Amino acid sequence: MAALLLLWTVSAWLAQSRALPSPVAVAAAIGVEFNSGELVRHTVATLGRVFAAFVVAMAIGGAIGIVLGRNGGLNKLFDPWVILFLNLPALVIIVLSYIWFGLNEAAAIGAVALNKIPNVVVTIREGAKSLEPEFAEMARVFNFSRWKALRHIVLPQLQPYFAAATRSGVALIWKVVLVIELLGRSNGVGFQIHLHFQLFDVATILAYTLVFVAVMLVVEYLVLQPLENHARRWRVSNA
Amino acid sequence: MLDVNIKSKQFKSSEGAELDVLNLLQFVCEENSFTCIVGPSGCGKTTTLRCILGLDTDFDGTVSVDDTHSRHKMAAVFQEPRLLPWRTVEQNVQLALNDVAVSVNNATFHELFAELGLSDHISLYPNELSLGLARRVSLARAFAVNPSVLILDEPFVSLDNETAARLRRLLVKVWSARSCIALMVTHNIDEAIELADRILFFSGSPASVGHEHRISVPRAERSLEMVKVIRAEIDVLVAGG
Numbered sequence: 139m140a141a142l143l144l145l146w147t148v149s150a151w152l153a154q155s156r157a158l159p160s161p162v163a164v165a166a167a168i169g170v171e172f173n174s175g176e177l178v179r180h181t182v183a184t185l186g187r188v189f190a191a192f193v194v195a196m197a198i199g200g201a202i203g204i205v206l207g208r209n210g211g212l213n214k215l216f217d218p219w220v221i222l223f224l225n226l227p228a229l230v231i232i233v234l235s236y237i238w239f240g241l242n243e244a245a246a247i248g249a250v251a252l253n254k255i256p257n258v259v260v261t262i263r264e265g266a267k268s269l270e271p272e273f274a275e276m277a278r279v280f281n282f283s284r285w286k287a288l289r290h291i292v293l294p295q296l297q298p299y300f301a302a303a304t305r306s307g308v309a310l311i312w313k314v315v316l317v318i319e320l321l322g323r324s325n326g327v328g329f330q331i332h333l334h335f336q337l338f339d340v341a342t343i344l345a346y347t348l349v350f351v352a353v354m355l356v357v358e359y360l361v362l363q364p365l366e367n368h369a370r371r372w373r374v375s376n377a
Numbered sequence: 378m379l380d381v382n383i384k385s386k387q388f389k390s391s392e393g394a395e396l397d398v399l400n401l402l403q404f405v406c407e408e409n410s411f412t413c414i415v416g417p418s419g420c421g422k423t424t425t426l427r428c429i430l431g432l433d434t435d436f437d438g439t440v441s442v443d444d445t446h447s448r449h450k451m452a453a454v455f456q457e458p459r460l461l462p463w464r465t466v467e468q469n470v471q472l473a474l475n476d477v478a479v480s481v482n483n484a485t486f487h488e489l490f491a492e493l494g495l496s497d498h499i500s501l502y503p504n505e506l507s508l509g510l511a512r513r514v515s516l517a518r519a520f521a522v523n524p525s526v527l528i529l530d531e532p533f534v535s536l537d538n539e540t541a542a543r544l545r546r547l548l549v550k551v552w553s554a555r556s557c558i559a560l561m562v563t564h565n566i567d568e569a570i571e572l573a574d575r576i577l578f579f580s581g582s583p584a585s586v587g588h589e590h591r592i593s594v595p596r597a598e599r600s601l602e603m604v605k606v607i608r609a610e611i612d613v614l615v616a617g618g
Contacts, residue, residue, distance in 0.1 A: 272455070272457065272459050273459065273461065275430075275432050275455075275459075276453075276455065276459045278430075278431070278432060279430055279431075279432070279451060279452065279453045280452065280472075280473040280518075280522065281450070281475075282472070286472065290461060290464060290472055291461065294461070294463040294464075297463075371502075372462055372463045372464075372502040372503075372504065373462075373504065
């Protein structure tokens with residue numbers, strides 16, 4: 139981390155260019171944006187979209203993944219669809235979604251979620267294929283309701299797959315959120331980066347980037363990892 | 378009363394060939410009886426239990442339970458304990474019950490844990506238990522639902538002799554205090570003699586009930602010597618038939 143900062147400082151000093159501002163200039167830009175209230179406003183807007191798109195993608199993708207993983211016939215029928223959406227470029231989905239559903243928040247979040255759903259489906263489907271039949275039989279003998287079986291037998295077995303989908307998911311979603319903000323929203327980190335790109339203000343672009351990366355690191359260490367540790371509490375650790 | 382009447386049961390191999398597993402398998406278990414099924418491995422004992430439990434419905438015949446207490450519940454103790462590793466001992470047992478039963482039976486529930494010597498372990502996860510303890514939890518789960526029929530599939534296999542003997546005594550104690558039909562598969566004849574009122578010997582391929590042996594000696598009097606005597610009687614019977 140320190141080495142990277144040093145390298146950056148030295149290169150910026152050698153380059154002496156607007157295209158590569160020094161860490162000090164970026165820190166100053168963060169201060170300016172923070173004091174004006176813009177930084178918090180746009181970061182919160184982006185974070186909200188990331189969260190909404192993530193919840194929608196995990197819920198819909200998880201449900202589809204479980205159904206396709208448990209039902210061979212449906213899986214055969216819908217597998218080409220999954221592959222199609224998996225390979226559809228994010229930009230195409232975003233542009234079409236804005237054209238068909240208008241430049242609104244729902245279209246924006248829907249487009250982001252739609253980019254992520256196929257990944258979730260593929261991961262969860264793999265997990266749903268490898269569910270232990272022994273537990274399902276136990277549930278049948280003891281008359282578990284569908285909801286009880288889902289909550290206590292299916293979802294705990296899928297937890298590692300949901301964790302994997304979350305890891306890759308949050309990263310993908312926040313990248314796509316920036317694109318939808320750039321193309322059709324009037325706030326958010328993506329919108330600000332686009333604005334400062336037009337002003338050729340690299341310091342402010344880097345300021346927003348760094349702050350948002352920092353926010354995502356905080357989410358990772360303070361939210362995702364504790365949640366995962368909680369879900370894994372029953373495993374006897376080998377350490 | 379448990380009435381099992383399986384006319385035939387076949388398995389399809391991966392090449393599509395049909396293999397007869399059970400043929401004209403018929404027996405009845407009376408109220409409060411303890412029946413053991415003994416037979417060579419691979420003779421269809423576990424398949425029979427799966428048909429009775431409704432886990433395998435692809436057979437020709439009927440399985441019916443007549444219960445005067447109007448409980449229509451079966452419970453099973455599987456070969457492996459099949460506890461949910463992500464739920465504690467207490468949650469594993471509670472989950473087998475429906476929500477109403479949990480709140481109503483909380484006291485009897487803890488009584489059951491105490492009887493099986495599990496009171497100190499209820500907040501542990503199954504991975505933290507020895508196999509013997511996990512088997513006890515599996516027994517607790519089965520008894521907790523107050524079943525009319527209790528199915529046990531080699532529940533004491535791969536335990537050391539001492540642990541298995543202790544678990545057998547526990548099973549008899551807990552089962553005697555409740556009323557239900559117990560049907561257990563085992564490959565250990567001495568174990569069957571110690572526990573059962575009646576032993577069904579499966580034989581043949583496809584399997585059916587070859588011999589039936591009733592044990593009239595009360596359980597309390599079945600010492601090691603007595604088990605040997607009964608075993609000798611059975612050996613003569615099986616050899617003679």
